[in-house]
Amino acid sequence: MAGPMGRMMAGQGPNSRSMDFKKSGTRLLSHFRPERLTIAALLLCVVVSVGLNVIGPKILGKATDLVFSGIIGRQMPAGTSKEQVLQSMHEHGQGSIADMLKSTDFTPGQGIDFTAVGHVLLLALGTFLGAGLLMAVATRLVNRTVNRTMYRLREDVQAKLSRLPLSYFDKRQRGEVLSRATNDIDNIGQTLQQSMGQLINSLLTIVGVLIMMFWVSWLLALVALVTVPLSFLVATRIGKRSQPHFVQQWRTTGKLNAHIEEMYTGHTLVKVFGRQDESAKLFAEQNDALYEAGFKAQFNSGVMQPLMMFVSNLNYVLIAVVGGLRVASGALSIGDVQAFIQYSRQFSMPLTQVASMANLVQSGVASAERVFELLDAEEQQADPVPGERPAELRGRVALEHVSFRYDPEKPLIEDLSLKVEPGHTVAIVGPTGAGKTTLVNLLMRFYDVSGGRITLDGVDISAMSRDELRAGIGMVLQDTWLFGGTIAENIAYGASRDVTRGEIEEAARAAHVDRFVRTLPDGYDTVIDDEGTGVSAGEKQLITIARAFLSDPVILVLDEATSSVDTRTEVLIQKAMAKLAHGRTSFVIAHRLSTIRDADTILVMENGSIVEQGAHTDLLAADGAYARLYKAQFAQAVAEVD
Incomplete structure (x- = not known):
């Protein structure tokens, strides 16, 4: 529990540098870019729809003019012309009304032409129906574009995770990386789904409506543009406040997820050591921090829409007043003013929508930056192409x-030299922090050496591809790892090729897994989860050892592999290991006496250096570092065995 609790208390997370919104x-x-053709079709649909x-x-507006002309024409005496009616109005002191009707195309004595009005309304219906269908097509194209882009982004992240060095994961919590x-990535996808099509539609609508507004009345168009600088000021000021x-x-979401993942993984130890209250307290603190950050982000960005609506209403009032004056002067028809008022709404609405989408866009770009930080992380040194390999792996x-x-600044291993012949078993012992596991990590190329070199059958392992190197090495760690699936599938995971059930069972028998699997209701088809629920810690370790048997490695690495099994099982495993190790090079990191006594060579490490090496009896006779370890750690075990 020390590891998870230590990391939990440290609260380690990503750096806290400011967001570069434009760059991200x-x-x-x-x-x-790969969706250029789809985006082109999307833009075409949106342009036509807008x-x-x-x-x-x-x-x-044309329909309104037809209705208004019919109403006015019905009230005028038949047999006269429009010009005669307007002249008569001027003569009878109705000049202002005559000026207003000057732009109205009416025929005296003729009422509303419902046929013409019907044709215009059908045309309007067809126009809006076509716009709606094209927007539906555009929405589908947006969904396709976003989903395929997120698919590629997830692939990039997965590929990146496989290229990151072990040190990257050592310095970060799993939950934060997950x-x-x-x-x-889900937040980026949702943001793009909700905003991409709408944003394109809004921007094109602004341009299209602006063109129509200038066509109808350049004066009213200028009046409508008066509020645009105010809208821009509101959007930029609020955007800068809410983005951090x-x-x-x-960032807080990542920390909270990391804490939850650790507490769930180690929930048994949390209860054993009575850390429930401490865990709940830390969860509450991080949950409060997430609430505060989320509230401030949503509140600041949420203020934008009411302010934009206020600016929109201000724009509406200005257009209504100026438009009314233009109608009164006869410069515009009522239908044109009606159309212009609709245009003013169409002009203000996209501005409001763009502003209201600011919180979505800012949230999505904030997530994108975190993903890009992962994609930009320093990778492990690339494998040489083509990689060298020994003529024969021995x-x-x-x-x-x-x-x-x-x-x-802190050297761990300095000027270490060692030769291990094929088929030899090398045990590595020493106090905690001496560099035992580090030595194995260097052999596996989980880390690259800072100086010197490691060779396998005369070939520098840095000149080999990591896959080629690790394909010849079987490794069993102290911390067992199983995935959700059957026991047979977990054992077969160690094979680099398709294996038969017979081969799986043979490896299981060699590792003494078969004896307890046969007692399970479904045998090898028993399903276990990634926590190994249903099998004991020792049985989980046996499964991982069977997995190593099946890989048929040239080199076998056991890092405290038998620490979780009982003494009787360990004896059985040691016999199986002796059979497996025949003709193979084995590295064993262990504190258990039975694992160390039979090794061909025992290396004693202290502070990153080999201070002693030799056989068990020779090292005891030397009465040096190994003898001290023996007396401190193994004397009681010998007494119990004897």
Whole structure:
């Protein structure tokens, strides 16, 4: 529990640098390049749809003019012309009304032409129906574009995780990394789904409506533009205030997920050590921090829409007043003013929508930055192409003046040299922190040496591909790892090829797994989860050892592999290991006496150096470091065995 609790208390997370909205947003958009053709079709549909929507109010304005002309014409004496009626009005002191009717195309004595009005309304209906259908097609194209882009982004993240060095994961909580690969990518996808099509539609609508507004009345169009600078000021000021809170919101989400993942994984130990209250307290603190960040982000961005609505209403009032004056002067018809008022709404609405989408866009870009931080992380050194490989894998390992350090300022292993002949078993012992597991990590190339080199059958392992190197090495760790699936599938995971059930059972018998699997209701088809529920810790370890048997490695690495099994089972495993190790090179890190006594060579490490090496009896006779370890750790075990 020390590991998870230590990391939990440290609260380690991503760095807290400020968000570069423009750079991250541009980089996110660059991921859409493979969808150029789909986006082109999308833009075409949106352009035509917006064009039809923009023409609609003008068509409805024509219908209004027909109705108004019919009402006015019915009230005028038949047999006269429009000009005669307006002249008569001027002569009878109705000049202002005559000026207003000057732009109205009416015929005295003729009422409403319902046929013409019906044709216009059908045209308007067809126009809006076509716009709606095209927008539906555009929405489908948006969904396709976003989903395929997110598919590729998830692939990029998965590929990146496979190229990251072990040190990257050592310095970060699993839950925090998982949050970037799941929650943040999901948030990006949802943001794009909800905003991409709407944003394109809104921007094109603004352009299209502006063109129509200038066509109808350039004066009213200028009046409508008066409020645009105010809208821009509101959007930019609020956007700058809310963006840091969105960054903090998703950063805190990652920390909270990391805490939950650790507490769920280690829930048994949390209860054993009575840390429930401490865990709940830390959860409450991080939950409160997430609430605060989320509230501030949503509140600041939520203020934008009411303010934009206020600006929109202000724009509406200005247009209504100026438009009324233009109608009174006869410069515009009532239908044109009606159309212009609709255009003013169509102009203000996209501005409000764009502003209201700011919180979505900011949240999505904040998540994108976290994903890009992962994608930009320093990768492990690339494998040489093509990689070298020994002519024949025999298992001869040599360390030549190897140096290594996790921290550049703190050396761990200095000038270490070692030769291991094929088929030999090498036991590595020493106090905690002496460098035992580090030595194995260097052999597996989980880390690269800082100096010197390691060779396998005469070939520098840095010149080999990691897959080629690790294909010849079987490894069993102290911490068992099983995945959700059957016991047979977990054992077969160690094979680099398709294996038969017979081969799986043979490996299981060699590792003494068969004896307890036969007692299970479904035998080898028993399903276990990633926690190994239903089998004991020792049985889980036996399954991982059977997995190593099946891989048929040239080199076998056992890192405290028998620490979780009972003494009787360990004896059985040791016999199986002796059979497996025949003709193979084995590295064993262990504290148990039975594992160490039979080794061909025992290495005693202290502070990253080999201070003694030799057989068990020779090292005891030397009365040095190994003898001290023996007396401290193994004397009681010998007494119990004897």
